[in-house]
Amino acid sequence: LVASFQPQRLAGRRVVITAGPTFEPIDPVRGITNRSSGKMGYAIARAAAEAGARVDLISGPTALPVPWGVTRTDVETAAQMRAAVLAAVHGANLFVAVAAVADWRPAVPHAEKIKRRTNGPPAIDFTENPDILAEVAALPGGPYCVGFAAETQHLEAHAQAKRRSKNVPLIVGNLGHLTFGKDDNEIVLFDAAGAHPLPAGDKLTLARVLVAEIARRLDASSS
Ligand code: CTP
Ligand code: CA
Numbered sequence: 001l002v003a004s005f006q007p008q009r010l011a012g013r014r015v016v017i018t019a020g021p022t023f024e025p026i027d028p029v030r031g032i033t034n035r036s037s038g039k040m041g042y043a044i045a046r047a048a049a050e051a052g053a054r055v056d057l058i059s060g061p062t063a064l065p066v067p068w069g070v071t072r073t074d075v076e077t078a079a080q081m082r083a084a085v086l087a088a089v090h091g092a093n094l095f096v097a098v099a100a101v102a103d104w105r106p107a108v109p110h111a112e113k114i115k116r117r118t119n120g121p122p123a124i125d126f127t128e129n130p131d132i133l134a135e136v137a138a139l140p141g142g143p144y145c146v147g148f149a150a151e152t153q154h155l156e157a158h159a160q161a162k163r164r165s166k167n168v169p170l171i172v173g174n175l176g177h178l179t180f181g182k183d184d185n186e187i188v189l190f191d192a193a194g195a196h197p198l199p200a201g202d203k204l205t206l207a208r209v210l211v212a213e214i215a216r217r218l219d220a221s222s223s
Pocket of ligand 2: 101102103
Protein backbone atom coordinates (compact mmCIF):
# COMPACT_ATOMS: atom_id res chain seq x y z
CA LEU A 1 0.00 0.00 0.00
CA VAL A 2 1.50 3.30 -1.12
CA ALA A 3 0.06 5.07 1.91
CA SER A 4 2.06 3.01 4.40
CA PHE A 5 5.29 4.36 2.89
CA GLN A 6 4.14 7.96 3.08
CA PRO A 7 4.95 10.09 6.11
CA GLN A 8 1.92 10.94 8.27
CA ARG A 9 2.09 14.61 7.40
CA LEU A 10 -1.32 15.36 8.91
CA ALA A 11 -1.09 13.22 12.04
CA GLY A 12 -3.01 14.86 14.89
CA ARG A 13 -4.72 17.31 12.53
CA ARG A 14 -8.46 17.66 12.05
CA VAL A 15 -9.58 18.40 8.51
CA VAL A 16 -12.99 19.44 7.16
CA ILE A 17 -13.60 19.03 3.42
CA THR A 18 -16.62 19.93 1.27
CA ALA A 19 -17.21 17.99 -1.94
CA GLY A 20 -19.68 17.41 -4.72
CA PRO A 21 -22.44 19.72 -5.93
CA THR A 22 -25.30 21.21 -3.98
CA PHE A 23 -28.90 20.75 -5.09
CA GLU A 24 -31.42 23.55 -4.61
CA PRO A 25 -35.07 22.53 -4.93
CA ILE A 26 -37.53 24.30 -7.23
CA ASP A 27 -40.33 21.98 -6.18
CA PRO A 28 -40.40 18.43 -4.73
CA VAL A 29 -39.27 16.89 -8.04
CA ARG A 30 -37.07 19.56 -9.62
CA GLY A 31 -34.09 21.71 -8.76
CA ILE A 32 -30.91 23.41 -9.92
CA THR A 33 -27.44 22.13 -9.31
CA ASN A 34 -23.79 22.56 -10.32
CA ARG A 35 -21.65 20.12 -12.26
CA SER A 36 -19.41 18.15 -9.94
CA SER A 37 -18.86 14.41 -9.63
CA GLY A 38 -17.22 14.84 -6.21
CA LYS A 39 -14.22 12.77 -7.35
CA MET A 40 -11.58 15.41 -6.57
CA GLY A 41 -12.99 16.21 -3.11
CA TYR A 42 -13.30 12.53 -2.22
CA ALA A 43 -9.73 11.89 -3.44
CA ILE A 44 -8.50 14.72 -1.19
CA ALA A 45 -10.47 13.32 1.76
CA ARG A 46 -8.89 9.91 1.16
CA ALA A 47 -5.39 11.40 0.82
CA ALA A 48 -5.84 13.44 4.02
CA ALA A 49 -6.94 10.31 5.91
CA GLU A 50 -3.92 8.43 4.53
CA ALA A 51 -1.76 11.28 5.81
CA GLY A 52 -3.08 10.64 9.33
CA ALA A 53 -5.73 13.37 9.66
CA ARG A 54 -9.16 13.00 11.22
CA VAL A 55 -11.34 13.85 8.24
CA ASP A 56 -14.91 15.17 8.13
CA LEU A 57 -16.26 15.12 4.59
CA ILE A 58 -19.37 17.24 4.05
CA SER A 59 -20.79 16.04 0.76
CA GLY A 60 -23.53 17.07 -1.62
CA PRO A 61 -25.24 14.37 -3.72
CA THR A 62 -22.67 12.09 -5.41
CA ALA A 63 -22.50 8.45 -6.48
CA LEU A 64 -19.24 7.80 -4.60
CA PRO A 65 -18.46 5.48 -1.65
CA VAL A 66 -17.13 6.97 1.61
CA PRO A 67 -13.31 6.81 1.54
CA TRP A 68 -11.78 4.50 4.14
CA GLY A 69 -11.26 6.21 7.49
CA VAL A 70 -13.34 9.28 6.58
CA THR A 71 -16.53 10.47 8.34
CA ARG A 72 -19.10 11.68 5.82
CA THR A 73 -22.08 13.96 6.41
CA ASP A 74 -24.55 14.00 3.52
CA VAL A 75 -26.23 17.27 2.61
CA GLU A 76 -28.29 18.51 -0.30
CA THR A 77 -28.51 22.32 -0.26
CA ALA A 78 -25.90 25.05 0.26
CA ALA A 79 -27.69 26.07 3.47
CA GLN A 80 -27.39 22.50 4.80
CA MET A 81 -23.74 22.35 3.71
CA ARG A 82 -23.02 25.62 5.52
CA ALA A 83 -24.68 24.38 8.73
CA ALA A 84 -22.78 21.06 8.62
CA VAL A 85 -19.47 22.85 7.97
CA LEU A 86 -19.98 25.35 10.80
CA ALA A 87 -20.82 22.47 13.15
CA ALA A 88 -17.69 20.52 12.12
CA VAL A 89 -15.13 23.28 11.72
CA HIS A 90 -14.76 24.32 15.37
CA GLY A 91 -11.28 23.27 16.47
CA ALA A 92 -10.35 22.03 12.98
CA ASN A 93 -6.86 22.82 11.66
CA LEU A 94 -7.69 22.80 7.96
CA PHE A 95 -10.71 23.51 5.77
CA VAL A 96 -10.60 22.51 2.11
CA ALA A 97 -13.59 23.76 0.09
CA VAL A 98 -13.84 21.54 -2.96
CA ALA A 99 -17.63 21.60 -3.32
CA ALA A 100 -19.30 23.23 -6.32
CA VAL A 101 -21.82 25.18 -4.27
CA ALA A 102 -24.83 26.50 -6.19
CA ASP A 103 -24.53 30.28 -6.08
CA TRP A 104 -28.30 30.85 -6.12
CA ARG A 105 -31.36 28.98 -4.92
CA PRO A 106 -35.04 29.42 -5.77
CA ALA A 107 -36.19 31.97 -3.18
CA VAL A 108 -39.35 30.06 -2.31
CA PRO A 109 -39.46 26.40 -3.39
CA HIS A 110 -42.98 25.28 -4.32
CA ALA A 111 -44.54 22.93 -1.77
CA GLU A 112 -46.28 20.96 -4.51
CA LYS A 113 -45.08 19.81 -7.92
CA ILE A 114 -45.53 22.59 -10.51
CA LYS A 115 -47.67 21.20 -13.36
CA ARG A 116 -46.20 21.59 -16.82
CA ARG A 117 -49.31 22.78 -18.61
CA THR A 118 -50.68 25.45 -16.29
CA ASN A 119 -49.24 28.84 -17.30
CA GLY A 120 -46.24 28.01 -19.49
CA PRO A 121 -42.70 28.01 -18.06
CA PRO A 122 -42.66 29.30 -14.47
CA ALA A 123 -40.74 32.46 -13.57
CA ILE A 124 -38.37 31.52 -10.74
CA ASP A 125 -37.03 34.11 -8.31
CA PHE A 126 -33.53 33.34 -7.12
CA THR A 127 -31.78 34.39 -3.97
CA GLU A 128 -28.05 34.24 -3.22
CA ASN A 129 -26.55 31.37 -1.22
CA PRO A 130 -24.07 32.01 1.60
CA ASP A 131 -20.34 31.85 0.71
CA ILE A 132 -19.21 29.02 2.98
CA LEU A 133 -15.49 29.39 2.29
CA ALA A 134 -15.48 33.16 2.89
CA GLU A 135 -17.43 32.67 6.11
CA VAL A 136 -15.03 30.01 7.48
CA ALA A 137 -12.02 32.11 6.43
CA ALA A 138 -13.41 35.00 8.51
CA LEU A 139 -13.85 32.92 11.71
CA PRO A 140 -11.59 34.19 14.51
CA GLY A 141 -9.00 31.48 15.22
CA GLY A 142 -10.43 29.49 12.31
CA PRO A 143 -8.67 26.78 10.30
CA TYR A 144 -6.17 27.23 7.47
CA CYS A 145 -8.41 27.57 4.42
CA VAL A 146 -7.93 26.25 0.90
CA GLY A 147 -10.37 27.05 -1.89
CA PHE A 148 -10.90 25.71 -5.39
CA ALA A 149 -11.65 27.65 -8.55
CA ALA A 150 -13.04 25.84 -11.57
CA GLU A 151 -13.04 28.31 -14.43
CA THR A 152 -13.75 28.16 -18.14
CA GLN A 153 -11.36 31.03 -19.01
CA HIS A 154 -8.84 33.49 -17.48
CA LEU A 155 -7.95 30.97 -14.76
CA GLU A 156 -5.15 32.95 -13.11
CA ALA A 157 -7.03 36.28 -12.94
CA HIS A 158 -10.21 34.69 -11.57
CA ALA A 159 -8.38 32.42 -9.12
CA GLN A 160 -6.29 35.26 -7.72
CA ALA A 161 -9.33 37.53 -7.44
CA LYS A 162 -11.12 34.77 -5.48
CA ARG A 163 -8.13 34.24 -3.23
CA ARG A 164 -8.09 37.91 -2.31
CA SER A 165 -11.86 38.44 -1.97
CA LYS A 166 -12.36 35.31 0.18
CA ASN A 167 -9.19 36.12 2.11
CA VAL A 168 -7.63 32.64 1.88
CA PRO A 169 -3.92 31.85 1.49
CA LEU A 170 -4.32 29.23 -1.23
CA ILE A 171 -6.62 28.61 -4.20
CA VAL A 172 -6.41 25.47 -6.34
CA GLY A 173 -7.39 26.26 -9.91
CA ASN A 174 -8.47 24.10 -12.80
CA LEU A 175 -10.17 24.59 -16.15
CA GLY A 176 -13.12 22.60 -14.88
CA HIS A 177 -15.11 21.90 -18.02
CA LEU A 178 -12.20 19.82 -19.33
CA THR A 179 -12.15 17.56 -16.29
CA PHE A 180 -15.74 17.24 -15.00
CA GLY A 181 -16.41 13.62 -14.09
CA LYS A 182 -13.01 12.53 -15.40
CA ASP A 183 -10.46 10.55 -13.41
CA ASP A 184 -7.62 12.85 -14.46
CA ASN A 185 -7.14 16.47 -13.56
CA GLU A 186 -4.69 19.30 -14.13
CA ILE A 187 -4.36 21.87 -11.38
CA VAL A 188 -2.43 25.03 -10.58
CA LEU A 189 -1.84 26.43 -7.09
CA PHE A 190 -2.33 30.17 -6.62
CA ASP A 191 -0.89 31.93 -3.58
CA ALA A 192 0.34 35.43 -2.77
CA ALA A 193 3.58 34.68 -4.65
CA GLY A 194 1.89 33.62 -7.90
CA ALA A 195 1.05 30.48 -9.87
CA HIS A 196 2.51 27.02 -9.23
CA PRO A 197 1.37 24.30 -11.68
CA LEU A 198 1.35 20.69 -10.43
CA PRO A 199 2.20 17.83 -12.80
CA ALA A 200 -0.97 16.43 -14.45
CA GLY A 201 -2.18 13.11 -13.14
CA ASP A 202 -5.09 11.02 -11.99
CA LYS A 203 -7.15 12.65 -9.26
CA LEU A 204 -5.88 10.41 -6.43
CA THR A 205 -2.20 10.97 -7.28
CA LEU A 206 -2.85 14.71 -7.57
CA ALA A 207 -4.78 14.68 -4.29
CA ARG A 208 -1.81 13.05 -2.51
CA VAL A 209 0.61 15.63 -3.91
CA LEU A 210 -1.80 18.42 -3.02
CA VAL A 211 -2.34 17.17 0.54
CA ALA A 212 1.44 16.95 1.09
CA GLU A 213 1.79 20.51 -0.23
CA ILE A 214 -1.06 21.81 1.93
CA ALA A 215 0.40 20.05 4.99
CA ARG A 216 3.72 21.80 4.37
CA ARG A 217 1.98 25.17 4.18
CA LEU A 218 -0.12 24.42 7.25
CA ASP A 219 3.01 23.57 9.26
CA ALA A 220 4.68 26.78 8.06
CA SER A 221 1.63 28.87 8.99
CA SER A 222 1.25 27.43 12.50
CA SER A 223 4.91 27.57 13.51
N1 CTP B 1 -17.65 28.39 -2.29
C1 CTP B 1 -18.33 28.27 -1.09
N2 CTP B 1 -19.62 28.73 -0.97
C2 CTP B 1 -20.24 29.28 -2.03
C3 CTP B 1 -19.56 29.43 -3.26
C4 CTP B 1 -18.26 28.96 -3.36
O1 CTP B 1 -17.76 27.74 -0.13
N3 CTP B 1 -21.49 29.73 -1.88
C5 CTP B 1 -16.26 27.93 -2.38
C6 CTP B 1 -16.06 26.74 -3.34
O2 CTP B 1 -16.19 25.53 -2.64
C7 CTP B 1 -14.64 26.99 -3.83
C8 CTP B 1 -14.51 28.50 -3.84
O3 CTP B 1 -15.50 28.98 -2.92
O4 CTP B 1 -13.68 26.51 -2.92
C9 CTP B 1 -14.71 29.13 -5.16
O5 CTP B 1 -15.95 28.76 -5.71
P1 CTP B 1 -16.42 29.39 -7.08
O6 CTP B 1 -17.80 28.93 -7.41
O7 CTP B 1 -15.33 29.14 -8.08
O8 CTP B 1 -16.38 30.96 -6.71
P2 CTP B 1 -17.52 32.04 -6.57
O9 CTP B 1 -17.03 32.97 -5.51
O10 CTP B 1 -18.85 31.41 -6.35
O11 CTP B 1 -17.46 32.78 -7.96
P3 CTP B 1 -18.09 32.41 -9.41
O12 CTP B 1 -18.98 31.21 -9.27
O13 CTP B 1 -18.80 33.64 -9.82
O14 CTP B 1 -16.91 32.12 -10.31
CA1 CA C 1 -19.77 29.86 -7.70
